[in-house]
Amino acid sequence: MRLINKIVNKIVNKITKRQEKKWYAEVSEYEGTADILFVNGCELEHPFRYRVLHQKEQLEKVGYSCHWVYIKQINRLNVENMVKNHKVIIIYRCPFQNAVRKLMNYASKYRRKVLFDIDDLVIDTVYTNTIPYVQKLSNRQKRKYDSNVLKMKKTMLMTYGVITTTQQLQIELLKFSNNVFINRNTASEKMVELSEKRLKLKENNISGLIRIGYFSGSITHNADIELIAEAVQYIMEKHRNVMLCVVGELNLPEKFKRFEERIVRYPFVDWKKLPEYIASVDINICPLENTIFNAAKSEIKWIEAALVKVPTVASRIGAFEEVIDDGVTGVLCSSIEEWKNKLDDLISSEQLRKKIANKAYDKVHSTCLTDNTGIKLGNYLMKI
Numbered sequence: 001m002r003l004i005n006k007i008v009n010k011i012v013n014k015i016t017k018r019q020e021k022k023w024y025a026e027v028s029e030y031e032g033t034a035d036i037l038f039v040n041g042c043e044l045e046h047p048f049r050y051r052v053l054h055q056k057e058q059l060e061k062v063g064y065s066c067h068w069v070y071i072k073q074i075n076r077l078n079v080e081n082m083v084k085n086h087k088v089i090i091i092y093r094c095p096f097q098n099a100v101r102k103l104m105n106y107a108s109k110y111r112r113k114v115l116f117d118i119d120d121l122v123i124d125t126v127y128t129n130t131i132p133y134v135q136k137l138s139n140r141q142k143r144k145y146d147s148n149v150l151k152m153k154k155t156m157l158m159t160y161g162v163i164t165t166t167q168q169l170q171i172e173l174l175k176f177s178n179n180v181f182i183n184r185n186t187a188s189e190k191m192v193e194l195s196e197k198r199l200k201l202k203e204n205n206i207s208g209l210i211r212i213g214y215f216s217g218s219i220t221h222n223a224d225i226e227l228i229a230e231a232v233q234y235i236m237e238k239h240r241n242v243m244l245c246v247v248g249e250l251n252l253p254e255k256f257k258r259f260e261e262r263i264v265r266y267p268f269v270d271w272k273k274l275p276e277y278i279a280s281v282d283i284n285i286c287p288l289e290n291t292i293f294n295a296a297k298s299e300i301k302w303i304e305a306a307l308v309k310v311p312t313v314a315s316r317i318g319a320f321e322e323v324i325d326d327g328v329t330g331v332l333c334s335s336i337e338e339w340k341n342k343l344d345d346l347i348s349s350e351q352l353r354k355k356i357a358n359k360a361y362d363k364v365h366s367t368c369l370t371d372n373t374g375i376k377l378g379n380y381l382m383k384i
Helices: 001-020 045-061 070-078 079-084 097-107 137-159 167-173 189-201 221-228 229-238 254-262 274-279 300-307 318-323 336-346 350-367 374-383
Strands: 034-040 066-071 086-092 111-116 161-164 180-184 208-215 242-248 263-265 283-286 312-315 330-331
Touching: 001 374, 034 045, 034 070, 045 066, 066 070, 066 079, 070 079, 070 097, 070 283, 079 254, 086 097, 086 374, 097 111, 097 137, 097 318, 111 137, 137 242, 161 167, 167 318, 189 274, 189 300, 189 312, 208 221, 208 274, 221 229, 229 242, 229 263, 242 274, 254 263, 254 300, 274 283, 274 300, 283 300, 283 336, 300 350, 312 336, 330 336, 336 350
Parallel strands: 034 066, 034 086, 086 111, 111 161, 161 180, 208 242, 208 283, 242 263, 283 312, 312 330
Antiparallel strands: none
């Protein structure tokens, strides 16, 4: 039995190391001197892109030099030189570990400011305990998850300040740090390029079908679709030309079985293909349960839809309420009745859909791209 366990552990370790290596930065990404060093501790592609690569691109577009490295590479590198070679260090979603300790020690020695970047309330179990998905974890899984959350908090508390994405996140984070700066998520140059290519292929809807798209991403959004299930069913019952397109890991409520022939499902897709899927729908929906954790989430789904001129209907909470001008650049809903009525209005009027989509597109291009948003972040970093 011991021999079998040894073999199994060896195989697991090999697989784990192979998975970790895909997060490693190339030598050219961190070697030499630069203004800012991003240290990535997140093994989720979507958040890593937005909070490391996109912020890096933002800063480079206004003249700052940036490097990035994966936290688990740190122990193999000359940490002292790495710290000396950068003016500011930004640690993104790194749970506390030896590599963090080393970074902080050398930062103290060479008087370098270290900031923590976080885009979700995964810094205290007070918040994560409210997530339905987390509540369903086994005791063993929950202990491991909670330990990681508390280690994240430990790293954050060691830093000079925090960079975050939304006003609600800033409010909560100010309970732990007196220096919290908001730098909202932005769309990269590549995202814009892919979206523009897809827009050129977009044709007028002559089929008469209206596609409502729900791009859930992860299974943690099961409770959110439950929130508006009644409204979506009402719409599908009233309008026989409406289809529901679901992309990502999502368990639809049983109530949707009777509409099965009008529901199209796609698995989680690579971000480079996402514009194609979003552009194929007529309305993008973003329901969110009204919790502190959800209110802290960013407006990424609205940005991604606006880039391909698809109007968004979202819950009136958090970042959606902060950035969407209701009825102009999107649609906000506070109740089931509003979801029913406002979806009904959009389904009934192609002109209204186009008007809102065009306004959202204009707003995203003027305020939400890496191209034109890096000055404030750069000034903040250099000031400290």
